Amino acid sequence: MQTNETLNEVITIISKFAERREAVERVDASTRILDDLGVSSLNFIDVVLEFEEKFNVSISDEQLKGISTIGDAVNAIATAQGR
Amino acid sequence: MTRWALVIGASSGMGRATALKLAADGYDILGIHLDRRAAMPRVDALREEIEQMGRRILLFNSNIALGANRKAVLDHIRDAVPMSEGISVLVHSVAFGVTKPLVGPGSASEEDLTVTCSVMGHDLVHWVRGLLERNLFESPGRILAMTSEGDRRAWPSYGPVAAAKCILEAHTRQLAVELASRKITVNCILAGVTDTPALRVIPGHDELAAAALRRNPHGRLTTPQDVANVVSLLCDSRSAWITGSVVSCDGGESVAG
Numbered sequence A: 001m002q003t004n005e006t007l008n009e010v011i012t013i014i015s016k017f018a019e020r021r022e023a024v025e026r027v028d029a030s031t032r033i034l035d036d037l038g039v040s041s042l043n044f045i046d047v048v049l050e051f052e053e054k055f056n057v058s059i060s061d062e063q064l065k066g067i068s069t070i071g072d073a074v075n076a077i078a079t080a081q082g083r
Numbered sequence B: 001m002t003r004w005a006l007v008i009g010a011s012s013g014m015g016r017a018t019a020l021k022l023a024a025d026g027y028d029i030l031g032i033h034l035d036r037r038a039a040m041p042r043v044d045a046l047r048e049e050i051e052q053m054g055r056r057i058l059l060f061n062s063n064i065a066l067g068a069n070r071k072a073v074l075d076h077i078r079d080a081v082p083m084s085e086g087i088s089v090l091v092h093s094v095a096f097g098v099t100k101p102l103v104g105p106g107s108a109s110e111e112d113l114t115v116t117c118s119v120m121g122h123d124l125v126h127w128v129r130g131l132l133e134r135n136l137f138e139s140p141g142r143i144l145a146m147t148s149e150g151d152r153r154a155w156p157s158y159g160p161v162a163a164a165k166c167i168l169e170a171h172t173r174q175l176a177v178e179l180a181s182r183k184i185t186v187n188c189i190l191a192g193v194t195d196t197p198a199l200r201v202i203p204g205h206d207e208l209a210a211a212a213l214r215r216n217p218h219g220r221l222t223t224p225q226d227v228a229n230v231v232s233l234l235c236d237s238r239s240a241w242i243t244g245s246v247v248s249c250d251g252g253e254s255v256a257g
Helices: A003-015 A041-055 A061-065 A070-080 B013-024 B037-052 B067-080 B110-133 B159-178 B205-215 B224-235
Strands: B003-008 B028-033 B057-061 B086-092 B137-147 B184-191 B246-249
Touching (some): A003 A041, A003 A070, A041 A070, A061 A070, B013 B037, B013 B086, B013 B224, B057 B067, B086 B110, B110 B159, B137 B159, B137 B224, B159 B184, B184 B224, B224 B246
Parallel strands (some): B003 B028, B003 B086, B028 B057, B086 B137
């Protein structure tokens, strides 16, 4: 899967959990998942579980700690895919 | 008679040891956990170990911090447990909280405090109610929840969890009184500092463990097996008069000078 496709899938997954719908329309790589999109800390683990399922990857604890923005998520998935 | 034990937090630490001990005691196990892919081999190993004992085990990988998920799991459990059987033990061993200071840089947000108190405190009540509403809880029964010495000591960054533990203990007392007529005992187990994955996310956990080791009169830390043994003890029929209590399981660590 190319980076743009990954980005679009990441946004689709995160959108399901985003409280700030208007912010979803304007996302880019620097958009913060919790602070800007209003994904609750309770839901964040579900976001990561969906990443693992959708992209067939295993995201490590270290990678998890580094995911703050949409761009971080895309990079973590790419790393987990060995790209 | 078939007995089921529901262990929330079954895949690691005290919950895992408890699931294994209760299976060895003859319980079939309902286990709830929240694990990413990397941890699934350990979850599979737990399942195999319990099945090799000749016991049934049903595992639910779900973020039960969310009410909708909790209700869905309860409904799955209701559908999975035969009508003639029920749950006689509930063990609440959940570590899903925030460890941050209460003031200053990097301090816990309002949401951090609310979520931690909800998932590690009030959650016990939600599960008890959910089981009772579905007529799943047997009589006599046992409810055990895990607390810590953080309920009375101000460990660094432990504030949100400390509050949750106090909530858990208060609910334990209240539930003990309200469920007495059903012969369901409700107790907290206060384990000494125990080396588990949950401990290792606490900032300064190395020093916490080192200080506990210096205090502990047995010269070692509490293990998940120690905790599981006390769960087993408190599930024995002879423990029926122990309820509403916080039972220490720490080798004397909390009273040592």
